[in-house]
Amino acid sequence: MTTTTPLPSWRDGAAKSAVLEFVRSVTERGDSFVPPEQRIATFDNDGTLWCEKPMYPQAHFLIRRWGTQVKADPTLAERQPWKAVAEGDRSWLASALDHLPELLKGVTEAYDGITTDDFEAAVRAFFDTVQHPTLGVPYTHIAFRPMCELIELLHAHEFDVYICSAGGRDFVRVIAHEMYGLRRTHVIGSGPTLEYRDGAVYRTRGIEQPIADGAGKPVHIWTRTGQRPLLAGGNADGDGAMLETARFALLIHHDDAAREFAYDTGAETVLTRAGERGWTIVSMKDDFETVF
C-alpha cells in the first residue's frame, strides 16, 4: 500500500527483513493472512519508542513536581521522595525503584485531587518547556525515528497500533499524536484511580491495579482491545509477558552508546528469552541507520 521504500531509517539486515516479511505474510492473501480487524500491534513506550535514559521522562516530570511541592510546603522534606529532591540526593532518586512504597506515595500524591484536564495541562507545559538532560532537545524529539516508521508501516497495512506503557497512560496520551501519529484512544498504560463528579473526572490517591507492566500488560491489552497483539515490541523484562502473547515479537536492544545509551540492566531475562524463542532482536547500533 505504500509506494515509497518502507522503513528508510532501518539498515538492511535480518531484523528489517523479518519485520517486512511478517507484515507481508499477514496482509497478503495466503495461509497466514490475518483480516484487518485482527491486526493489533502493541508497543511498550519507555526504551521502545522513545529514549528512557538517563531517567524516564515521566520521572523527570515528577521530580520537578516534587520540587515545586516541597518549596510550597517545606514540611514535605521530612519524607521521601520530597526529601531527596529537597536535598538533591541523586543516589536516592536513582534507586527510587528500590523504595517502592515511598516512590508510589510520591507518584500518587504528586497530582491527586485534580481533574484529568488540569493534569493534561501540567503535562503539556512539561513537554513545551523542558529539555532532555543529555540530548539537549525537547522531550518531544526523543522518539526513535525507525520505530515511528514502523508504526507508519503498520498503519499503512491496516494494523490498529497501541502503546502499552508501564508508565502513565495520561502522560503519554498528551504527545502520542504528535510524536507517533497515534490517537489518544490508542494509549494503554498505568493510571491513577479516578472519580467522576459534577461534570469532571478527578485523579484520586490510588493506582489502578494491575499496573501495565509484566503480567499486567496482557491484562491491560485484553481489557482494552479484547485481543492478543499480532505484533508486539518491547525492550525490557517488564515487556516479556506481552511479547510472549504476540505472534511476532520484536525486542529493542540498547547497544548504541555513541548515539543513544548502551545497557542490558533490566533486560537480562527478556534478552535470554528472545534468544530461546527466536524473537526478532533489533540492535540499535547495527539495525538503525538513524536513531532520532
Add this chain to the structure above:
Amino acid sequence: MTTTTPLPSWRDGAAKSAVLEFVRSVTERGDSFVPPEQRIATFDNDGTLWCEKPMYPQAHFLIRRWGTQVKADPTLAERQPWKAVAEGDRSWLASALDHLPELLKGVTEAYDGITTDDFEAAVRAFFDTVQHPTLGVPYTHIAFRPMCELIELLHAHEFDVYICSAGGRDFVRVIAHEMYGLRRTHVIGSGPTLEYRDGAVYRTRGIEQPIADGAGKPVHIWTRTGQRPLLAGGNADGDGAMLETARFALLIHHDDAAREFAYDTGAETVLTRAGERGWTIVSMKDDFETVF
C-alpha cells in the same frame, strides 16, 4: 458522505431532526466544527441499543449457567442465586438487584478461573442457541434497527463509536460486530478482575472497580478514550452521568408496549433531567418507524 437518505427507520420529527442537525453542525466547516479525532460517541447497550426486557440478556445467560452449576453440584442450592434457580423462584430472580452481595457472588462465581477464550466460547454458544423469551428470535436479532442506523451514520461522519455498558464488556464484545458493526476494541463495560499466566488471560473472582454504571461510566470512558463523548445515548438512570458529559445527549424512552416494552422504572431521574437540560428524548413509539 452518505448518498442514501440517513436514518430510514426513524420517523421525521424533532428527535431525528436534532440528531441530523447536530451531526451536520460538528462535521461541516463552521463555528461548531469538531475535527474527526475528537468525534467520540458512546452508547449504553441494555435498553439503548438492544432490548433489555423482560430481563437483561446477560441475566438470561447467567441464569442458565447457574442452572448448569447447581445440577453439577447440588450443594450450591443452599445459597443464592443458585437456590432461586434450583427452586424456580422467579420473584427472587426478578428482584436480584435488591440482593446485590449474593447476586455479585453469583456473577463472579459463574465463570471464574477460566480463560477469556473459554468465556468467549460460552457466550458464543448462548447467542447461537438461545432465543429471546418473548420476542421469539435469537438474541442477535434484538438490536434496535434505528440505533444501528445511527451508528452507521456516525461512522460515515468519522465518529469513533463505542459501547459503554454497565453489563459485561466481554459478553457484548462477542456480538458487537455482527449486531452493531463495532469492533471488539470499541466495547467498554464492566468486567471481572483478570490475571495473566502461561500465555493466557484468566478471569478471577472479583469485579473491576468501578463498574461502568452511573459515575463509573465517565471514568471508564476517560480511561479508554481519554476524551469526553461528543454524542452519547442512554436510557436509564445509570446513564445520567455519561449523558451529562456529552455535548449532545440522546435518551431512549421506552413507551412502546405494542412493539417493545413500556416502562419508566429505573429511568425516572434521567427523564426529569433530560427535560431540564434539553436533551433529545427519543420516543420509541413515535420516533421509530421500525423497532427491530
